[in-house]
Amino acid sequence: MSALLEVSDLTVRLRLGDEQREVITGTAFQIAAGEAMGLVGESGSGKSMTAKAIARLLPLGARVSGRVTFDGADVLALHGAELRRHRARVAVVFQDPRAHINPVRRIDDFMTESLRLLDDVPRAEARRRAAAALEEVGIDDPAKRLRQFPHELSGGMLQRVMIATALLSEPRLLLADECTTALDVTTQAEVMAILDDLRRDRGLAMLFITHDLELAGAVCDRTTVMYAGQIVETRGSQRLHDDPLHPYSAALVQARPSVTATAPRLNAIPGRPVSAFEAPGGCRFAPRCPHAVDACRSHDQQLTALDGGWVRCSWAAELRGRLLASSPASSSGENANA
Amino acid sequence: MPEDPILAVRGLRKQFGAHVAVDDLSFDLHRGRSLAVVGESGSGKTTVARMIVGLERPAAGTIVACGRDRSRPARGGAERKRRGREVQIVFQDPYASLDPRQSGAVLVDEVLRVHHDHDAATRRRITGELADLVGLDQRQINALPRDLSGGQRQRLAIARALATDPRVLILDESVAALDVSIQAQVLNVLADIRDERGISYILISHDLAVVRQLTDDAVVMRKGAVVEHGPTGRLLDDPQHPYTRMLRASVPGPGWKPARTLRPAAPPSS
């Protein structure tokens, strides 16, 4: 079976003034139709830029190399009407719905815009569909909501409007970029549930971008971890959580405090996360890795297959099973230069 | 025989127009202990923090810190400064909470000069000690905020708050904006400081995992009212109030599935 989305050797450089800054280096992954994959990382990991590259929404001046294939089409080569058709079939749900919905137009206009402009659906029919979509995401009195302006709705409600709108255009892939980060926890749970339900009902594929490993694990079959613009590990979500292969994935799993138990001390990762353009040669995680040896710093690491997943660490097989047990970093080390 | 609480809050209330932000809040905080004020947006938890440090004036109720009432505005500079030596605060946004024109060293030095008559050498020594305590090196403490990362800025904000050696430190979502790996570092630093200085924390947070990690007791607020109050461990393992249960059930973890649920008589999502 061929994948719905196939990304290979994707490298993105952004232009900042005179500089070209690399933000993604050689990313590669596939998503099958109907599959959900989590993309997890800290700031600077390049996870959001990956989504933007797939939707062709990179900022002006960005340079992209590699290959992105969506449903057989070469995404990076699309332009004009074909590019617009591609964008219509890839729906994006952004982090901050308030900024991503035009504040001076009514919800009605926002939801039905692409139906009316792209598919020539009559206004009344478009509105009927929008109302039905709002009911699906659990919004009462859709007729009233459609007449309102964005500022009259709460953040959680707006995000549900965003999701309903994304589904209206019957996309094949959903890119959810930190789409619940700005919401309250209880609202997040509800929005996630809605998203998960509707996605499964429709057999919609999803790339779920988040900094929260647990959240990704809850709604995605597979999770990919990025660090400094590179993928460091891809595995089934459950296995990644219980038996991580890459020291960084392990560190992420352990750094988060738990709601069920108080740790005497958290397993903090020393140093701070870096972006691709600031990353050192060799293994990019080496400066923060408790298992790093000299060879890590001098040799680039390759993504290699291991136990049904992929990992970018030449010591992964040897370290396996020991990562989660590793002792917390010494306090002097972790204070070094956050 | 328990000693007097370092901070006692009784019947605290605040309104903004017709909107009641905080209603009838009471708690005690003892030396070296930590208390969480948990809630979602609109719960009034931040207003609680602002009232305790004197940035908002309570409509009713009393706040007593170190045996002295602080529910009314300070009269005169001396009282204002004394309050500053009793309770301090660290805010959420590491980018807005530092004067962009001051390096850490200059900032801490100014705070010390306002409060004490130390000579320059003493102030330098204390600044160095504080930098060590929060884990900033020589270069970082002398750098301007714009040259520091979010985590480093937050460490600096903690150092500033500790400069007057307060008895109570309020952490208003202080680790919420940080990356996971940095958050863990700062939480460890906060634990170290408590061990070393016997300071008490009030953690204002929506993050139950962070609450569990750092606090002994917790108050759960919803729309200004207290819904549950008890030891953090018990409260999270065996929540009594339906709202606390819902909060707890919303936290992703191993085996967690989001459920399209709940919200019995809840208001339209906030």
Added chain:
Amino acid sequence: MTRFLARRTAMLVATMLVASFAIYGALYVSPGSPLSALTGNRPLPPEAKAQLEARYHLNEPFLVRYWHWLVSALHGDLGESIPLHENVSTLIGQRVGVTAGLVLLTSVIIVIAGVGLGILGALGKGLVDNGVLLASTVSAALPSFAAAVVLQFVVAVKLGWLPALGTGHGFADSLRHLLLPALALAATSVALVTRVTRAAVREETGREHVQTAVSRGLPWPSVVRRHVLRNAAIPITTVVGITIASLIALSAVVETAFGLNGLGAYLVQAAQNKDVAVVQGISLVLVLAFVLTNMLVDIAYAVLDPRLTLGGRAA
């Protein structure tokens, strides 16, 4: 909206009340008796002086005189010019047309050229944008009187295409006479509007909600029309309105330069002659026009931006 209008109107009335008091009061306390201007500083026989004082209400207390002046002003009577022995309202009526015509023509130029060039620059690339930028920079540095001098010399004196001075008769001739003054008056303002428009459109283009529209596969012209321009219209309307309002006072300079028989030029003359009643009257009219224009801007703003239902404009 009704509440907003009511509030805004109340503000306007209050402002005008204070402003009229200030205008009247300031000129009242000005040194030199109004009669001295009339008599050319010659000493007057006491009975003649008393007669004149009674005629012009000069012997009554200040507040009473202000009240008289205000009430008559509300009835359209702005008093009498002592040196000219003529009713100020009549004098204003004869000249208001020229000024209104000048401001109107200038406004049209500003809206068409300023907004048009601004959008062109913002959406255009390379040469187009750089051209707009250059033109607006040069034009921004050209004060109206300097523009007047240059235009008079080049277009009127050297080329002889348009008249350098005077008001003209009949519609077409008046328009011919107003064209150069309007261009001179527009120079700086067009540049300002162009730059603000360009910046506003640029800024809207970078907004997240525009990115959303693009991400949904909408054609770029639709995105520009429905999102970029629609939203940029809010700051553009404000700056166009404020710019037009500022023309009302600036017209004095251009009218003087081109010898136009308008309100502004007349105000300047009256100030030189210490013709207090005329200065008060014209100031009041100009301030009213200015404040009214600003109120219209506020209303337009509220209509364009649904986020502002109540209360004033966010500064």
Added chain:
Amino acid sequence: MSVLTLDIVTRRRRRSGLGVLGWTSLAVVAVAVLLAIVGPVLRPFDPNLADLSFANVGAYGSHVLGFDGQGRDLLSRLMAGARTTLTGAAFVALVAIVAGSLIAVVTAWFGGVVDAFAAAVLDVLFAFPGILLAVVAAAILGPGLLSAGLALAVAYIPYVTRVLRGAALKERAMTYVAALEVQGFSAWRLCLRHLLPNISALIIAQGTIMFGFAMVDLAAISFLGLGVQSPQADWGVMISDGKSGLLQGYPLESLSAAVCIVAVVSAVTFLGERLEARAKESRR
């Protein structure tokens, strides 16, 4: 490598340096300031010595720019006029900026009633455009640089205050101010040592921009005959004086003064806007 989007970001390239335009502007301003200081002393001839037989005569011997409509040496008048023109504008900008900063900081700090009152007063003041106020001032105090300058300064205050108050409010809302309040810092110290310095870049930028405006408006008022009075040398007066010559085909007097004003104003405005952009950039 496929280039997805055309690059139009190039204009931001030289953000740190001044660039050619910046340096040119700086040079123009430097020359103007120098002229204002030493011009009246260094001028080659007496700027007020009129000889009608030389009226509108072009360059002649050591009279590099020739003569004006009354036969006065044009270059000398330009040099002497620099001082009047620039000091007038500096006075206006200074008064407006000092008053504006003061009002902005005080209202932002106290908010509430103080702020509402100041806003109401400024709203009324806003109803008086600078030129109108200057004309009225001339009618009251008599024409002259002082009345024109005072009127303009007052008229600029609401504009300056509006910009600075916005910045001050933003600064006031930053949590570092709250943190220092909690430290027990006095309002005095916070305003003077933290709030004000942090908006100082914007204050300077506004002052520079206001200087440009003031030059234009003062010249306009002199042009109307209500500002600096002829025969005193001033660029605005010279434009006005040269008008009759201009209509007879002798544009040099008006044009040379106009060029001086345009050059200095555009230079000052360019620098002011650069300062403003930088101030805003650094406050992001």
